[in-house]
Each structure stands twice: as structure tokens, then as C-alpha cells.
Amino acid sequence: MAQTGGADMPAAMEGHGAYNRGSRVQGASSAPALGLLEAAAQAAPLPDPPAPLVIADYGASQGRNSLAPIGSALAELRRRAGPDRAVSVVHTDLPGNDFSALFETLESDPASYLKGDGAVFPSAVGRSFFGQILPGSSVHLGWSSWAVQWLSRVPAPIPDQVQVAFSRDAAARAAFAAQAAADWRAFLQARGAELAPGGRLVVLAMATDDASDFGYGAQVATLYAALEDMAARGAITAAELGRMAIPTYGRTRAEFSAPFAGGRFAGLRLEGLDVFHGFDHVFADFSADGDARAFGAKWAGFSRASVFPTLAAELGADADRAARFMDALEQDAAARLAAAPAPTVIPLAEMTLVRD
Numbered sequence: 001m002a003q004t005g006g007a008d009m010p011a012a013m014e015g016h017g018a019y020n021r022g023s024r025v026q027g028a029s030s031a032p033a034l035g036l037l038e039a040a041a042q043a044a045p046l047p048d049p050p051a052p053l054v055i056a057d058y059g060a061s062q063g064r065n066s067l068a069p070i071g072s073a074l075a076e077l078r079r080r081a082g083p084d085r086a087v088s089v090v091h092t093d094l095p096g097n098d099f100s101a102l103f104e105t106l107e108s109d110p111a112s113y114l115k116g117d118g119a120v121f122p123s124a125v126g127r128s129f130f131g132q133i134l135p136g137s138s139v140h141l142g143w144s145s146w147a148v149q150w151l152s153r154v155p156a157p158i159p160d161q162v163q164v165a166f167s168r169d170a171a172a173r174a175a176f177a178a179q180a181a182a183d184w185r186a187f188l189q190a191r192g193a194e195l196a197p198g199g200r201l202v203v204l205a206m207a208t209d210d211a212s213d214f215g216y217g218a219q220v221a222t223l224y225a226a227l228e229d230m231a232a233r234g235a236i237t238a239a240e241l242g243r244m245a246i247p248t249y250g251r252t253r254a255e256f257s258a259p260f261a262g263g264r265f266a267g268l269r270l271e272g273l274d275v276f277h278g279f280d281h282v283f284a285d286f287s288a289d290g291d292a293r294a295f296g297a298k299w300a301g302f303s304r305a306s307v308f309p310t311l312a313a314e315l316g317a318d319a320d321r322a323a324r325f326m327d328a329l330e331q332d333a334a335a336r337l338a339a340a341p342a343p344t345v346i347p348l349a350e351m352t353l354v355r356d
Helices: 018-022 024-029 031-043 064-081 099-108 170-194 217-232 238-243 253-260 281-289 292-306 308-315 319-338
Strands: 053-058 087-093 120-126 139-145 195-206 268-277 347-355
Touching: 031 064, 031 139, 031 195, 031 347, 053 064, 053 195, 064 087, 064 099, 064 139, 087 099, 099 120, 139 170, 170 195, 170 253, 170 268, 170 347, 195 268, 217 238, 217 292, 217 319, 238 308, 253 268, 253 347, 281 292, 292 308, 292 319, 308 319
Parallel strands: 053 087, 053 139, 087 120, 139 195
Antiparallel strands: 195 347, 268 347
């Protein structure tokens, strides 16, 4: 999920199913939060029939990484409400999201939660989740995975990097921290309005760990070095590089919990917060097969699907140039990463929010 809509806002994920193909890291690292989601489904309120149960998937992108979580939640709700109870699953993301790929995935993927369940009804809403996007008190169970680290906009240039976690510029770091705090409160206020009394929302997001590590050090260093080389040889201008910034922010444990200092915020209670390291399946694959080229290609594909469109947006409206830029950047990043395979720290936060 990424915000879109202006020059200082990130672009949607790469379309035509590319994010589905390049997001195995996100999918593999979501598994630890499934237990929280199952527990939330066991405790979520059940409206009186015939009103449908409503599950909201905030930041669904192209859908593949939603299949297992939503399927797991459905299994728990079916156990409580029976096989014939209508369940509405609403996938939300930005207007520029590839919703065609999402619905194709739901229809054709063998792991789709639609398989064998004729009483579940999927739909989608194309709006930013930094505002209310569903009717008040209508959502019984929510899920958001690898999404809330995206900010609503780029709050300031990053003069020495594209990812603020690796910048030494104090002004940029302060601006991103302030934007992250404001966006987190906006997200919570909107969900507080949408959740039904007793409703639950499970959030999994990129984070900064308790040792102040954002992770992805090799990936970000490689990406910035490749961009600097592109600027040095004239493939992009210095001004274009200077405008490039990835508006993601890894909140700390304290930053996630700050709105709840008084116990509740926007009618929500924070029920548990854990910061942990996700599973690095890319290095695990390399350890098993020794294929350094595949290692580099997987991490470069991860970056391309998620952040390259935001970087390419700074090149203007020339779609062919943007495509050439992303192809060249992916090839360069893959080669650099393949030269020195190493494990990656993947800090994540998981939590359950409850509307009392």
C-alpha cells in the first residue's frame, strides 16, 4: 500500500500483478500475526442475522498476501457463526492500486478464501486509509499488513539518502517523525470510527526495533549507490535524484504506543504490542541453494514492486523513461546484492486494537 495523488506523495505499487510476484518477503513475514488475527476473530462481535459480518483488509494491494490471513479469519468466524452466514470482505487501497489483479487473484488463486465458500462476498474501496472509508461502526474485524509504514506524503526532502532511516540530516529525520506521528493518529481515528463496538483490528507493520535498527541496510545502501551511479553517468539528473524519497517510516515501540498514553485513543484500546524480527526467507533460500544471482534478484524484485514506482514518479510523465529507469535500477541492484549475500534484519510490529 502507498499513498498517491501528488508530487510529494508516493505512487501505487507496480501494477500488472508485479507486487504479487515481488512481495514474498511481506507474505512470509506476516505469518506470526495470524495468531493475533485468529484470536481477534474469536472475540469479534457477531451482529444479529441477517446482517453480514464485515471484515476490512486495509492496504490490500494486489491481494495475494491477504489470502491466508482472511482465510484464517473466515475459518474462525465460520466456526462461531456457521457456514451460511453472509460475510462481507472489503479490501481497501488507493485509487491507483491494481484492483484488477486483486480480483483475478481472488477468483483464480488455488489458495483463495472464496474456494468452497458461497456465502463470502468480496469488494474493494479505492481510497486512502488516512481518512474514514467505511461506514461508522460497521467493521467487526480488521486486518492491515505491511501498510501503515507508508506515510500520507513526503514531508521534507532527504538530502543524503532516499530512506530517512539512513539519513544524517536532522531536519529530514524530524519532519518524517512528525509526519509519522500525525499519520498514525489519523489512521487510528478513522478506524475508531469504522469499527463496531467490540470490533478488533490487527496491524502488522514495518518498525524500528528496540536496538534502533530499521533493517534493510544492504538493500538501501545498494539502492542509493545505484541511483548515485545513474546520476553520475547522466541517466537521471542530480535534481531528480535530490527529489527522490521513499515515504516509509519504521515507528518504534514508543511511537506506536504514544497515542494510547492515556489508556485509549479515538475509542480504541491497544491490546498488546510486540516488536520482533521477521523471517528472512530470501537468505534462507540462498543458504539452501547457494544461488547468489537468485538472492540478488529476489531482493531487487522486492524493492521494484514496492518503492521503484515512487522513485520513478520524480522523472515526470514519460512512461517509457520510467520503465527503462526501473529496469536498469533493478538490474544494477540485483547485481550488487548478488555480490555479497547476507542476512537481512526485518523489524516488524504487531498489535491488536479493540474498540470498547
